[in-house]
Amino acid sequence: MSSNLDAGPAEQPQSAVERLHVAGLHAPTDAVLSVRDLHVRFNTENGVVHAVRGVDFDLLPGKTLGIVGESGSGKSVTSLAIMGLLPTTAEISGSVRLKGKELLGLTDKAMCEYRGNELAMVFQDPLSSLTPVYTVGTQIVEALTIHNPTMSKQAKEARAVELLAMVGIPSPKDRLRAFPHEFSGGMRQRVMIAIAIANNPRVLIADEPTTALDVTIQAQVLEVLHTAQEETGAAVVMITHDLGVVAGMADDIMVMYAGKPVETGAVDDIYYNPRMPYTMGLLGAVPRVDVAEKSSLIPIEGMPPNLIHTPTGCSFAPRCPLASDACLDGEPPLAPVPGSTLHHAACIKSGALGGEVDVHDVFSAPPVPVSRFDAIPRGERAVVLQLKDVRKHFPLSKGALLKRRIGTVKAVDGVTFDIREGECFSIVGESGSGKTTTLLEIMEFHKDQDGEVVIGGISNKQAADARTKAAMRRELQMVFQDPTGALDPRFTVYEVLAEPLQNAGMDKQAIKKRIMELMKLVGLQPDHVNRFPNQFSGGQRQRVGIARALAVNPKLVVLDEPVSALDVSVQAGVINLLDKLRAELGLSYLMVAHDLSVVRHISNRVAVMYLGKIVEIGEVDRVFDNPRHPYTRALLSAIPVPDPHVEQTRERIILRGDLPSPLDAPKGCNFATRCPVFAALPPAKQEKCLTLEPPLEPVAPSAAAQALAAHALPVLDQRFACFFPDGELDEDMLVVHESADHHAP
């Protein structure tokens, strides 16, 4: 019923904006970049793909616009179209004006005057975005030379040093002569930002600038972008799929779906008052690192539409739980949400979605599954996996014929933990912290390993013959990070699932029956068993991977970054599935993940690793709500939360530099080189950190709590390795963004 009311006025304001624009009434100083009715089409073998279908926005100086959407929603194509970097085969129409000057239709040569000068861009993958054969200095100076041919060599070099210092690269003068491969990923992204801001651009486009980086490095790079924006006063277009990343940065948000903006508005409107089911779904699909209460995530079923065919109705309708016949009748335009002039949504039902409507009412989130083990205290459950002082040291040697040992990389250095029935245990940490090596050590299961691994009662020390190993493999199975790479493209799903069963010696009939069971179990249609992996979407492939792992009824499933390759909406479905399977089948999980929000959502216990050692371990809510180790605190503070108010007010610990090379591991506490507490300690106490290695010790209940209790309090399930958990944090490493400059006008 509301559809009739909204459809009427919908056309009016949009065309009014257009008329103003055409008539030049939009003051040229108003928007630094204004995009109108941008369309991009690609001619492909299968037909014309209409990748961007009418994007409009105005970007005001110094403001940040976040463009959010799943992969394939057209966000990157939009940014490349603005930059004029699309291949010549792309058909672009509409209008892109930079300070009132039309950019579309300019030749490559004419565009060069703007690119890198007033319009700059930072790309997603810092590892491949810099030319490997030129020094960083050469590449920065090149950006200066192109637009300032008269600048002197000394001036350019001085400016390059200044830029590197601005983006936080230590000893910038020396680093000018370094090649890109001598920098880490985060450092290279800083260099990319330095190049982008070299000529004080008016508009800076950042296309997923932190997606390829670790969380702590992501926090650093976002901080650098923030500084860069402050220094240059540039307007920023921030493209991302992560609603958390833009929550703290953006003033306005544009949500894109199927090449079209489906909801636009100020950041608060989008996060607190979404009016389009897709936006609501996206927000509900993201697990929160700061919330302990457990509710199921919102999966958005289905896949984005194929943009070869022009949608006749709302492009989101096939996936929308609220879709009705009216939704299929013409694509809804972006219309103002009642009661607001700046907030627009492309949904005929947006009027009814305001206020108190909860995401969980709109989308049918499955109920939170309850495991039969949840009621049993942890101590009484059987141990399915135990690691005792597992070490993996790699000798680092030099020389071709006669190898000399010049050092040891302690990839895993004395890791001890156990996993009980029905629980999910996660290992978190930056890349290089030894998470994956720990998994590999468990999978290796060899008696010559350093340390003991006990899987389902079988110890690696007794695993002499193949039979014991085979028995172990039935207890433990693995799900891999990249579902595409982990499935043989020439195997049908049936063959993928049958292989482990044949190995287990099952007969044909039983295998067939089991495979049908498995397909249903992971939510795939049983009649799809004869399809090949490439006929499935990413989420479905990961489901096949999970089914394969479950085929032999293992007790423990090892999950190596199970959802990091998936889009948020799909990720939610896979997480819910994992949750459900754990409860129904009484499985235990050992998960390695870098996304702490996912870890918090799915795990019972968590271990934080740093340079091969566990620095904090315990029950997930205890560790996340009351982190004791400074590294855990830093890690948690680095996770962006999809909540603008929280993001703008919370305190962040920005760690300095990257994970040190395991070769230079300090003698005492590993973390001392980057520790915010250490930096603030008086020298006398610092000495202790540098010489003694802190042991992993349980958290003692506070003295007050102890005094109140009649008898001794039970020891809490949380241990950490730090001498000064209550020490002051170094102020230089703390950042709080004032919320004032973040509110939309």
Place this chain on the structure above:
Amino acid sequence: MLRYLAKRGITYVFMIFLTTSAGYFLAVSSLKPALLEQERIPRPTPEQVANSMRLKGLDPDLSPWERYVEWLTAIVTRWDWGRSPNGAFINAEFGDRVWISTRLFLASIILTLVIGVALGVYSAARQYKFQDRVITSYSYLAYIVPAPIAYFLVQLGAININETVGERIFFVTGISTPGMEPGWAQFVDMLAHYAVPTIAITLVGWGSYQIAQRQYLLDNVNADFVRTARAKGLTRNQAISRHALRVSFIPVAQSIAFTIPAIFAGGFFAEKIFAWPGVGSWSIDAISLQDVNAATATLAYGSVIFALGAILADFATTLVDPRVRVQ
């Protein structure tokens, strides 16, 4: 760098020693020059043959090991690589032939590399356009057509020109006309002999470099760092020539470094067809003439050339790619 070079050098000397020794044993046990002597008319007696062989250090009655020790001692102590069954000294013959091969191949290989790489860049920049299709098709054709046939075709073409003009402009075989007075006339004579083989070898040769350079450049034309360069304000062509080209040249430089020593190694077909008696044809002739020492010497020479190529390739890579460090 010097230490690295010394290390590599020692490894290669060792490898060359192994291949040459193995080659000598193979040659000495399978090549029997004495049998060939038997076919002379008037037929010499076996004693005469054995005697003449013994005088040239090719005693057929000694065991292969004894002959190997003798041969190796001569090389190590006097740098004497022995004699051929016809009495010629390997050392003397070798110098002449290397010089002939080098003269035959020097210009053509340099032209091959320069033209091949240049056309590769040119065609990559015009991918799928008319010029690219013509050039690349030609390269594949040159790749497919056996070298001797191509050489013959070029010879035929030269003869045709001669006939059309009615005067002998090009010589299609031979190194020089004997009995020429030194000076201008001799220089013109040299060019007339030189032109046909050089053109023939170049025309056949540059195809593979063109294909490789085109392919490597195309791999990099759409690389992320080229997009970055364009985002800085370079045009597409500038970004390609300043950024993609250098990166795409890394693998090509390596293969070029490998090719350069081959200039001195000669080639069998070219030498035979154009009648330039160089190392290439010698190595094959040595086998048919049952010449143990010449066969081993050419083998040793080939190994040295290969080792030089490998070291040069390492050099070239470190030169163009800063990511490679010599340790």
